[in-house]
Amino acid sequence: MLNTSTTPALEFKSSTFFSPILILFTNDIAAIEQTLHEKIKLAPEFFKDSPVIIDLRELNKQNQELDFTCVIELLRRIGFFPVGIRGGNDQQNKQARALFIPIDTVRDLGSSIVIGETQKPEAVQQTNIKSETAPPKESVKPAAIPPVPAAATLITHPIRSGQRIYASGDLIILSQVSAGAEIMAEGNIHVYNTLRGRALAGVHGNTAARIFCFDLQAELISIAGDYKTSEDINKQTYKNPVQIYLQDHALIIKEIA
Amino acid sequence: MARIIVVTSGKGGVGKTTTSAAIAMGLAKRGHKTAVIDFDVGLRNLDLILGCERRVVYDFINVINGEASLNQALIRDKNCNLLYILPASQTRDKDALTQEGVGKVLDELSKDFEYIVCDSPAGIEKGANLALYFADDAFVVTNPEISSVRDSDRMLGILSSKSRRAEKNEEPIKEYLLLTRYDADRVKLGEMLSLEDVQEILSLELLGIIPESKSVLSASNAGMPVILDEKSEAGQAYADVVARYLGEKLPHRFIDGKQGFLKRLFGGRK
Ligand SMILES: Nc1ncnc2c1ncn2[C@@H]1O[C@H](COP(=O)(O)OP(=O)(O)OP(=O)(O)O)[C@@H](O)[C@H]1O
Ligand SMILES: [Mg+2]
Numbered sequence: 046m047l048n049t050s051t052t053p054a055l056e057f058k059s060s061t062f063f064s065p066i067l068i069l070f071t072n073d074i075a076a077i078e079q080t081l082h083e084k085i086k087l088a089p090e091f092f093k094d095s096p097v098i099i100d101l102r103e104l105n106k107q108n109q110e111l112d113f114t115c116v117i118e119l120l121r122r123i124g125f126f127p128v129g130i131r132g133g134n135d136q137q138n139k140q141a142r143a144l145f146i147p148i149d150t151v152r153d154l155g156s157s158i159v160i161g162e163t164q165k166p167e168a169v170q171q172t173n174i175k176s177e178t179a180p181p182k183e184s185v186k187p188a189a190i191p192p193v194p195a196a197a198t199l200i201t202h203p204i205r206s207g208q209r210i211y212a213s214g215d216l217i218i219l220s221q222v223s224a225g226a227e228i229m230a231e232g233n234i235h236v237y238n239t240l241r242g243r244a245l246a247g248v249h250g251n252t253a254a255r256i257f258c259f260d261l262q263a264e265l266i267s268i269a270g271d272y273k274t275s276e277d278i279n280k281q282t283y284k285n286p287v288q289i290y291l292q293d294h295a296l297i298i299k300e301i302a
Numbered sequence: 303m304a305r306i307i308v309v310t311s312g313k314g315g316v317g318k319t320t321t322s323a324a325i326a327m328g329l330a331k332r333g334h335k336t337a338v339i340d341f342d343v344g345l346r347n348l349d350l351i352l353g354c355e356r357r358v359v360y361d362f363i364n365v366i367n368g369e370a371s372l373n374q375a376l377i378r379d380k381n382c383n384l385l386y387i388l389p390a391s392q393t394r395d396k397d398a399l400t401q402e403g404v405g406k407v408l409d410e411l412s413k414d415f416e417y418i419v420c421d422s423p424a425g426i427e428k429g430a431n432l433a434l435y436f437a438d439d440a441f442v443v444t445n446p447e448i449s450s451v452r453d454s455d456r457m458l459g460i461l462s463s464k465s466r467r468a469e470k471n472e473e474p475i476k477e478y479l480l481l482t483r484y485d486a487d488r489v490k491l492g493e494m495l496s497l498e499d500v501q502e503i504l505s506l507e508l509l510g511i512i513p514e515s516k517s518v519l520s521a522s523n524a525g526m527p528v529i530l531d532e533k534s535e536a537g538q539a540y541a542d543v544v545a546r547y548l549g550e551k552l553p554h555r556f557i558d559g560k561q562g563f564l565k566r567l568f569g570g571r572k
Binding site for chain 2: 206207
């Protein structure tokens, strides 16, 4: 019925599609699974049915062999929708293709798929997969990886209950964040209004990330995985501007005088 | 082109249908040709409140399915000839309501009407999402209690992310607050949230406060939108809402409850 008129059957538009990127630092499936469960526990709503892009550059830099099919099975089992792979080697790309997972060529990654991420040129060039002289890494823990420099994401409208925002750089919000909303950033979070929902900064392990807000009434605050729930947040700070940062794995909430 | 208004809330039983009937009648009474659509498939309600339940032949789903034309399904209101009702189906299942079908009906109505009021079902499921999808303006109906406020907040999130305007990156839906079933005495006793409490969480443009009023029930029993009961506070409050929506600047009433005789005589605090 619809197509009899002049209405075209379809249309292509360029657009961005939001997806978090999962950067793997180990090929240990059990360790990946455990860490994923920990992350999900922090923000179950955020990760529920979430698309995800798997980034294998770090792993391949370290010459760690990985059974890509196993990782995909794991991700699907715990509720993710893998929608892309980047930085994979030939073998992994072949496995991805067999699983109908698109391969993101590293050259134009970022802008087309991920909102708020701008990739530094140096990072972009790191395409080669099996470089024989991979620099020895002292640690493969997330915290050891320097944060990816990314543009700040600015939001001027209120974040309502049930909404979630993810920024791969800093996140700046000028309006209120409602209870039941979830905001996450790989960098710092600034809320120039009342923060009632959950705020998670440094979600990729950046322990130097901070949260700043005008009125802290949050349900949960977290930096690099260390968190406090509203029960543990001193109500005295209500209606006062505060900053939150990590010191020896403890979250410090301090009024900004 | 018609302006499409969705009356929504998230929480059930807060007064969406009462509000839809009242404002649709209010707009029509002021000379604007208005259609009001019941999106609550399976629970016909709007036709009862408007007193036209015995004249329903075809419904919204019939029109979507092409089993009846819009003209056959639209019921002209008995009190105002500029008001038309498109009733919901009581029998058919909700799956018949599709985005494409709703879009087609709204497009057709838009040619002929100035305002289209969509009475949303409760919840955040398909019916509610479809009711708001094509909206230009949203009347968020909220009762002064925390669960209603939280649900309204959730609805506001959906309005700003899952509507046609959001998807097409157009100017967002204009959101208004309607605080209904407001009982000033219970607010004073701390049993209900005050307007301030609600606005601290929602911070929306307030279109009006509708007091809790027995006249709402008697009007709906009589099959007459309460806005036609000009003596009742609820009726006056809805008339104010329509006037404000149309751009008139009126001070808000009914915040402090009934004015006692002495208070009226000697002047109250404000
Ligand atoms: N201002 C008011 N004063 C007193 N009673 C009211 C008022 N507004 C609504 N009611 C009553 O509240 C009940 C629910 O109202 P209504 O059907 O309009 O709500 P609704 O949000 O459409 O419900 P649903 O979610 O089931 O569709 C009805 O019995 C109605 O008479
Ligand atoms: Mg209703």
